Amino acid sequence: MAGTSDIAIVGFAQTKSVRAAADGEVQLLVPTVAEALERANLDRREVGFTCAGSCDYLTGGPFAFVQNLEAAGAWPPISESHVEMDGAWALYEAWVRLQHGDIDTALVFGSGKSSPSKPHEVWAQQLDPYFLAPLGVDPVTLAGLQARMLLDAGKATELDFAEVAARSRRAAQDNPNAQVSGDFDVDALLKEPYVRAPLRRHDLPPISDGAVAVVLARGDKARQLAERPAWIRGIDHRIEVHQPGMRDLTTSSSTTLAARKAGYDGGPIDVAELSATFSPQEVILREALGLPAGTNVNPSGGALAANPVMATGLIRIVEVAQRIADGDVNRGLAHATGGQVLQHNMVCVMEGE
């Protein structure tokens, strides 16, 4: 979407992803939101608009998303919205809202505790209710079908998949918020049994609990609140056909289109954080984006190191924004995904001043 490019990320915070958080979801959000606001030098009462991304089905709590709002403090009454999607889409909605020009700050957060539920039960409900959900089709199955098509097309090998996993988890050692990290030998990984052939355990994301918060500001307000705002130069999202058998699972045309609309058409970029929840998807996304070989992809470890569903995509945005704010990079790209096997994709391009 073409819009104003003077909206920036001026504050952010995230929790360390864990397999099962001892505290409830709101308890995870309270300090995270507070830290993001503090980093932005903003009092919660000054926030113009609040938007959150989460999914009640993860914890099985009806209206859990309403309780999550208590972390933002809904008294005095606030202007807010919610998306049953990754927090990246909450950020998109806040970015759109800021276009109106009548407010100049927004608070965004994403959170999810996958630990109480079984992913294969919950995620099947995201699928077509007549043809797919009743068969209990689960995310790992769909990712497995996608992976095999990549292998059959000669676009990747199982070694490529293992290398993505090993590189991600090695990089995650430098990320205090990552859940799975370490030095894994690729040959040893390839000796492990299949979980959903051709996928092995290392090709899958961990099950995570986590939360992330971001503060957006516009124009001079952004310059006032942060020393080095991460300016959103472009952000766009596109969706493809739902039925897995009606689109090419080995490419991601929606990612290519979203990137182009966001102002990235391939070529050098300082850093790219991609929401590849399964290792083969990184192969697909690199090609869809036109990232040159040697691009710094997922220095955070990506979704293979931590996958707090509903926060994963927004964390990719934060990882890029953090590096811009720290002065480590000047231009970066973050990718978020929704639906199954890359059905829905968002690209956010950010720059330092």
Place this chain on the structure above:
Amino acid sequence: MTGRITKSTLEFPYSRTVGPVVGAFLAALGEHRIVGIRTRDGKVLVPPLEYDPNTGDELDELVDVGPGGVVESWTWVAEPTSKHPLQKPFAFALIKPDGADSALVHAVDAGSIDKMSTGMRVTPRWRAESHYFIDDLEAWEPA
């Protein structure tokens, strides 16, 4: 885990109205037939959709496809979940029925992973008693 464990179950008993397209597909399964739907440019979509996902055109020309088909991709489910259609190791696959231009996700009861390959031909096995559900086509089998 050191604290008390709480368990709960959420149940949603849906009675889904299916309309003339999905309804025709389910009714056909009960008669041991598979139907797709033809788009304006002549492609046959399986499973049948009410609208062409690429153009938005409303579709209504139902077409018999199969009964046999080709496996376009597959993955082996060594440990089925309680929600899966088969409770023994099986393959989930993308199967393109003969005469169709798209594939549907379904189970292949191949017996072992060694029997699975991209491009293999499969035929449907039907449930003994139909209950108006996708698994009236119980599973596909190697042809």
Place this chain on the structure above:
Amino acid sequence: MSDAPPKEKLVMEHLVSLTYEEELTPILERYVDALIDGRIVGHKCPQCGRVYVPGKGYCPLCVVPTGEKDEVEVADTGTVTGFTIITPVAYYGQKETEPFVYASVLLDGANSNLGGQDIVGIPHDQVRSGLRVKAVWKPKEKRSAEGVSNRGWGGVGSAIDAFEPSGEPDMERAKFEEHVF
């Protein structure tokens, strides 16, 4: 070519079932420990002084964290602030068959209500806002954590069966009208 299905074949039955299992949060662990012991505890906000039962780990109005140090005990007596009499309708999962009271009870010392409480020992048409009540505890050996979850809706059902009139004069409306829900 296939014909459209007959009208009676236009509904597909689909039971979706999702199971959840988790450990109680540390705050709720302590809450259940107290319930089993015959006490009701909550958290008192260090900033505004409001007491939430059970504690949430934060004050939703001040947005400050609360913890064990903020734990306080509240009475097992209170006031009905609002109620309805539910006439059960048969639906999948419905267990009730006879009309029952669904009341909000503001425990003495608390600022948040206990919702969905049954009021017994009084004809339904005499249940009223302002009615003073006391807890009807389960025998200690029958108290458990069952029904208490991390989902944030509180509940005492695992230890207290219902509330019954305490015999005190009704509480005046002005004292509870900000706690109706």
